[in-house]
Amino acid sequence: MSLLAARTTVPAPSPTAPEHPTGTGQLTPKNPQRWSLGAATGTDSWAAGGAEAPGTRVRAASTTRKDRAVGLGQMLVSTVSGQSGAALGASAFPLIGPVGVVALRQLVTAAVLVPAVRPRVRGRSRTQWLLALGLVAVFSVMNLSLYLAVERLGLGLAVTIEFLGPLAVAILGSRRRLDLACAVLAGIGVVVLTNPGPTTDVTGIGLALAAAAAWAGYILLNRAVGQQFSGLDGPALASGLTALAWLPVAAWWFTQHPLTWHALALAAGCALLASVVPYAFDVLALRRVPAPVFGTFASVNPVIAALMGWLVLHQSLDVNEWVGIALIVASNAVVSARGLRHPH
Numbered sequence: 030m031s032l033l034a035a036r037t038t039v040p041a042p043s044p045t046a047p048e049h050p051t052g053t054g055q056l057t058p059k060n061p062q063r064w065s066l067g068a069a070t071g072t073d074s075w076a077a078g079g080a081e082a083p084g085t086r087v088r089a090a091s092t093t094r095k096d097r098a099v100g101l102g103q104m105l106v107s108t109v110s111g112q113s114g115a116a117l118g119a120s121a122f123p124l125i126g127p128v129g130v131v132a133l134r135q136l137v138t139a140a141v142l143v144p145a146v147r148p149r150v151r152g153r154s155r156t157q158w159l160l161a162l163g164l165v166a167v168f169s170v171m172n173l174s175l176y177l178a179v180e181r182l183g184l185g186l187a188v189t190i191e192f193l194g195p196l197a198v199a200i201l202g203s204r205r206r207l208d209l210a211c212a213v214l215a216g217i218g219v220v221v222l223t224n225p226g227p228t229t230d231v232t233g234i235g236l237a238l239a240a241a242a243a244w245a246g247y248i249l250l251n252r253a254v255g256q257q258f259s260g261l262d263g264p265a266l267a268s269g270l271t272a273l274a275w276l277p278v279a280a281w282w283f284t285q286h287p288l289t290w291h292a293l294a295l296a297a298g299c300a301l302l303a304s305v306v307p308y309a310f311d312v313l314a315l316r317r318v319p320a321p322v323f324g325t326f327a328s329v330n331p332v333i334a335a336l337m338g339w340l341v342l343h344q345s346l347d348v349n350e351w352v353g354i355a356l357i358v359a360s361n362a363v364v365s366a367r368g369l370r371h372p373h
Contacts, residue, residue, distance in 0.1 A: 100317030104326050107310040112188065112333040114303025116341035119179050121295035125286050127176035130296050132279035133288075134172060137300035139272030142308070146265035148258075153266075157257050163250045164267035165274060171243035174236045181233030183344045185335030189222050189353070190234060194241035195327035198248050198320055207363070208325070215328045215360035222331060222353025244327075247311075248320050255316045264308040328361040 118130045125133070153161075178187040196219070200212045223234075254263035315323055332354050338344035346354075 096317040097322075100314040100323075101326060103310040103314035104318070104323065105329070107307040107314065108327070108329050108333055110302045110306040110310075112184075112303075112330060112337045113341075114299045114301065114306075115175075115179070115188070115334065116184060116337040117295050118176060118299035118303060119184055119338075119342055121292050121299070122176075122180055124289060124292035125283075125296070127173065127180050128278070129282050129286055129288070129292070130299060131169075131172045131176055132275050132282055133293065133296035134300040134304055135168070135268070135271045135275040136279060137297045138304040138308070139268045141301065141305050142261065142265040143269045146261045148262040148266040148269070150266070154257075157263075160250060160254050160257055161263065161267045161270060163246070164254065164264070165271045167243045167247045167250060168267065168271045169274065171240050171247060174243065175240035178233050178236035178240060181230050182237065184338035184342060185331060185344060185346070185350065186223060187233070187237045187240070188334035189219055189331035190237035191240040191244055192219060192328060192331050192357075193238065194244035194246075195248060195323070195325070195330075197241075198245050198323070199325035211360035211363045212325060215325070215357050218328075218353040218356030218360065219331070220353075221356060222335075222350050224347075224349045248315070248323055248327075251312050252315045252320045252323075255312045261309055261312065264312055268304070268308065326361060328357045331357055 118134065121130050175187060175191055178190070181187075182190075193216075196212055196215055199215075200209060251264075254267075257263065258266075311323075318326075335344075335346055335350060335354060339346055
């Protein structure tokens with residue numbers, strides 16, 4: 030999907046339009062400036078955007094079965110691409126280290142997204158700037174802590190622990206007993222997969238848990254960003270700000286760790302696959318599915334990460350890891366199927 034093609038806008042409703050159900054199940058508000066943002070609840074609302082120009086307000090996630098199916102497909106593309114990119118990034122650790130990979134990832138991502146999307150800077154509301162800065166924080170914490178954890182634990186184990194973030198979003202946002210049971214089953218799968226013991230790397234697990242918290246924040250923030258910004262303006266603006274924040278870090282780091290063309294190619298591939306593609310597809314998917322469904326679907330990440338670790342990094346899988354993967358896949362399949370049949 031072209032990044033430029035994704036810069037679509039949804040016309041804002043007329044301030045004088047009567048309040049009534051529309052053909053898409055949305056309500057047309059009398060005063061769109063006063064409608065709240067259903068960021069983490071999956072509710073349908075028009076995003077409040079006091080200073081936003083006409084024609085740039087975005088509808089909340091729609092609730093049709095077709096939209097849910099498209100959203101799940103977008104999440105799957107995001108997952109496979111993201112874990113493939115993470116494996117490429119881990120391949121560059123011996124050359125420039127996790128900090129160098131993260132720095133290049135932020136810079137390359139901005140170099141691709143900002144010119145392609147050309148996000149508007151002037152006229153943004155205070156809420157939009159706060160959301161963009163929030164993404165800067167979660168991008169940085171999520172990527173750096175995860176890569177430091179991958180260096181200590183391996184890709185599959187680190188991503189599995191990181192999955193506790195989306196799992197928490199799924200548990201806290203669901204009211205169905207079966208969904209909660211599936212979340213618990215996925216949690217059991219995580220425990221089986223990690224197989225904690227006396228030789229467990231506590232520091233690595235702590236870093237992975239920090240990435241988990243950032244991933245949970247990423248889901249909730251991206252839901253709000255998808256409603257407050259049109260097209261890919263939100264991720265592009267946040268990527269540009271993140272690159273500015275990491276530019277001095279990169280300048281200092283690469284004076285100590287010389288950059289080679291091989292490392293640059295691996296980091297660039299990591300940025301495209303693990304940042305550009307997921308950022309684009311995630312914000313589009315979160316307009317179609319609620320955050321809890323998105324969070325539970327993220328349980329496929331440990332599976333894909335383990336497979337990519339095996340294929341790209343030659344990290345083997347033990348029996349307990351395959352059992353944990355099976356439990357996670359089963360819970361994901363049930364919740365995703367229910368999300369298609371029973372939108373909420």
